Amino acid sequence: MPIKFEEVILDCGYRVDLLVEKKLNIELKSVESLNDIHLAQTLTYLKLGNYKLGLLISFNEVLLKK
Numbered sequence: 001m002p003i004k005f006e007e008v009i010l011d012c013g014y015r016v017d018l019l020v021e022k023k024l025n026i027e028l029k030s031v032e033s034l035n036d037i038h039l040a041q042t043l044t045y046l047k048l049g050n051y052k053l054g055l056l057i058s059f060n061e062v063l064l065k066k
Helices: 038-050
Strands: 004-005 008-010 018-020 024-029 053-058
Touching: 024 038, 038 053
Parallel strands: 024 053
Antiparallel strands: 004 008, 018 024
16 A cells, blocks of 8 residues: 655555455454554554455454454
8 A cells, every 4th residue: 555645655655464345454463462553553554545444353363253
């Protein structure tokens, strides 16, 4: 995801894990526990990309619904 500020575009911006139909940002983690920095990262991607939907998923669980 490039960073856009006023008229300047930087191609070396952020790397989104998965982007579905340019609407849904999916951020994948495999950490002991999700914390505020993971949520902040996901919210930043949503704001910068002007996306309305986002999922933050940790694969360090027996059941993904947890």
